Amino acid sequence: VCRIAKEADVVLVAVSYGLSPEHPYPSQYKQCLAATVHFMRNAEVYGVDPSQIIIFGDSAGGNFTSVVAQQLTKRRDLPKLRAQALIYAGVQAMDFNLPSYVQNATMPLLSQETVIKFILQYFIKDPALKSDILKGSHVPDHYRLKYRKWVSADNIPEKFKRGYREVPLAPYKPEVYKQFPELLEETFSSIFAEDHIIKQLPETFIVTCEYDVFRDDGLLYKKRLEDCGVKVRWFHAEQGFHGVLNFSDLGIFTFPAGVEIVDSIIDFVKGL
Numbered sequence: 001v002c003r004i005a006k007e008a009d010v011v012l013v014a015v016s017y018g019l020s021p022e023h024p025y026p027s028q029y030k031q032c033l034a035a036t037v038h039f040m041r042n043a044e045v046y047g048v049d050p051s052q053i054i055i056f057g058d059s060a061g062g063n064f065t066s067v068v069a070q071q072l073t074k075r076r077d078l079p080k081l082r083a084q085a086l087i088y089a090g091v092q093a094m095d096f097n098l099p100s101y102v103q104n105a106t107m108p109l110l111s112q113e114t115v116i117k118f119i120l121q122y123f124i125k126d127p128a129l130k131s132d133i134l135k136g137s138h139v140p141d142h143y144r145l146k147y148r149k150w151v152s153a154d155n156i157p158e159k160f161k162r163g164y165r166e167v168p169l170a171p172y173k174p175e176v177y178k179q180f181p182e183l184l185e186e187t188f189s190s191i192f193a194e195d196h197i198i199k200q201l202p203e204t205f206i207v208t209c210e211y212d213v214f215r216d217d218g219l220l221y222k223k224r225l226e227d228c229g230v231k232v233r234w235f236h237a238e239q240g241f242h243g244v245l246n247f248s249d250l251g252i253f254t255f256p257a258g259v260e261i262v263d264s265i266i267d268f269v270k271g272l
């Protein structure tokens with residue numbers, strides 16, 4: 001983070017949001033939104049041009065970033081964001097059997113089942129729901145019809161599929177959805193925001209990693225934005241894995257992919 005601030009010559013503000021279970025959904029994204037609004041209103045106090053504000057986050061922070069950017073499109077009392085950067089962000093909770101989830105199901109740091117576990121903890125929901133959510137039983141039929149155009153392995157470039165065979169969503173269970181309708185709301189599954197919101201989003205930088213369950217979330221959101229005319233720059237770390245950004249400056253434990261991602265963020269910011 002310090003390197004990004006120094007080499008990109010930016011003022012960097014980190015939001016210390018509350019963690020679950022003390023701070024369950026939707027408090028995290030609302031805290032991030034409140035902090036962003038405060039900074040935008042007082043940018044000049046920090047020596048920042050209000051028209052040049054960029055928000056970014058990685059992993060869960062990338063999810064919050066995507067939601068905050070969408071919420072800000074509804075504000076007419078604030079300047080428009082200059083850009084957003086989403087670093088291996090999760091943006092949908094409809095299909096946890098996309099190619100990247102299946103290929104990286106047992107990857108360390110963030111496995112397929114760990115994603116579900118963390119989501120259930122974030123929402124303070126019964127851990128027994130894990131199996132049904134993993135299989136997709138929480139998705140009503142009308143959601144499947146409406147959102148398949150955005151969340152589908154058909155929208156993933158062939159080079160990323162590596163012999164993948166589609167895993168259809170399991171039959172819908174109304175009792176599961178009723179316990180967890182928030183999972184498919186745009187304030188968590190940000191890819192489901194309506195077109196008129198997506199079209200107002202600022203220039204976007206998306207980072208994906210090959211060995212990451214969230215890789216396809218990033219690819220799908222990239223297509224979603226581009227289809228709505230949003231300018232997108234994309235960086236794919238061929239040897240990257242979820243959380244590799246934290247290994248970008250650890251001496252002998254530094255991973256080249258982490259360094260590449262930091263460099264790509266700096267290049268993106270400097271190029272705005």
